Amino acid sequence: MRTLADLSLRWKIPLRVVAAVLGTALAVTVALVARDYDLVRQNLEGHARSMGRVLAHTLVMPVLHDDIWRAYEILQSAHEPNPAAPELQAQVVLVTDADYRVFVSTRPRAFPIGTSAAAPGGAYGLLRAELSRGGPADQRILEPADSPLFFIMTPLIADGVALGHVILAYAKPALLPRFLGQVGRAAWVTLVVLIILLPVSWVWARRTAQPLLRLAGAMKQIPLELEAARLADLPRSGDEIGQLGEAFRRMVAEMRIKQEMERQMLSSERLAAIGRLTAGIAHEINNPLTGMLTAINTFQRHGGDPQRAERTLSLLQRGLTQIRNTVSALLVEAKVEDRSFAPEDIDDLLILVEAEAHAQAVRVVVDGRIAEPVPLPATLLRQIVLNLLLNAVAAAGEGGTVRLDAHTSPQGVTLAVFNDGAHIEQQDMPYLFEPFATGRETGHGLGLWIVYQITRQLDGEIAVESEPDATTFTIEIPYGKSD
Secondary structure (H helix, E strand, O other), X not given: OOOHHHOOHHHHHHHHHHXXXXXXXXXXXXXXXXXXXXXXXXXXXXXXXXXXXXXHHHOHHHHHOOOHHHHHHHHHHHOOOOOOOHHXXXXXXXXXXXXXXXXXXXXXXXXXXXXXXXXXXXXHHHHHHHHOOOOOOOOEEEOOOOOOEEEEEEEEEEOOEEEEEEEEEEEHHHHHHHHHHHHHHXXXXXXXXXXXXXXXXXXXXXXXXXXXXXHHHHHHHOOOOHHHOOHHHOOOOOOHHHHHHHHHHHHHHHHHHHHHHHHHHHHHHHHHHHHHHHHHHHHHHHHHHHHHHHHHHHHHHHOOOHHHHHHHHHHHHHHHHHHHHHHHHHHHHHOOOOOEEOHHHHHXXXXXXXXXXXXXXXXXXXXXXXXXXXEEEHHHHHHHHHHHHHHHHHHHOOOOEEEEEEEEOOOEEEEEEEEOOOOOOHHHHHHOOOOOOOOOOOOOOOHHXXXXXXXXXXXXEEEEEEEOOEEEEEEEEEOOOOO
């Protein structure tokens, strides 16, 4: 299942930019709405405080003269029937005496004159406790919990004596229409801004992602098509993406140089191997030719009696047979269609390494042989065994021993090449099959690398065991992959 982390940068960057724009717009809208709500609330509180002070100042004389009708007229004149701003209109206005009894109110039926203002209960019952807090001249705002009302309490004072309080009750839901109107306006402004910013942000983000996408596309081609890497399309700028593109171009150039060096070294190794094989073949052919020429020369000088003629013909036959076997050992490399690896291939390989083994005074022995052809390509197996034998001869040194063991099973073939020369150091083991890794001054370090590549091509496994005077390379190749 694909996640956001798996999305291409073609989509990831635009989506993140759009998410950032939406988040910013939402945050700005919330901040504006909160600010508008505070302004509405501050406006209401300021109006309520001002109204409370005006009423408290106006009602002093009616309260001193116990003029209830005049006080009621003053309250009614302050309470408009159809106000322009309903949220600024107090729901109830109460005038109480010092004992919290109702002197006059805008709702006489709900708050009869002379009754306790706490009689209706609820939030009104909490106001009496507030009267004992703070100074007598303090104007206070009370917001009881779980109540839809909040109150502005303004004291009635005459000559420093508290006569009572003017209490204005406001409904909190009355703020909602004005608040929703402001929210709607803010939402429309935000929507217009988003309609403008989102397409611009999407296009800008896509253009920002293009250099990275071109760089990623070029990197994908590196393992398979190094030459096809679209280096010309990479970004060229002074920012981090441009610096990354420049570093990538340098890396590609260095990889191309390395590839060319590998081709040259591989060609050099092949030429060196051909040279070694040619020298061995020349030695194997030159020896019987020298013997045959000597026999012919002796026969010519000492006459042609039947016994001498028979010995001379026998020597010529053995020499020609040896030359034929040497040449036959090379013919498999020239065949277009490969054949199965057969027991005769072991003999051919021994002939091909005999010259180098003889030059090093190395004894090559065979401990085990395959009894019949195996369904694996002869050319590839011959190259594996030949490289291992030549490496073993070189490692064994003068007077050493090389041993070849080959046997089959129902699953595949196992080839083991042993030598009693200097062992491989433990720190060199991890780099043994890397190209150009060699422990000999005359080697190019490609022989074991080629062995490893062919073995993996045939789905085989290769193992190495090395200790003083005993190094063994073991290769196991299953049947089934002959191409």
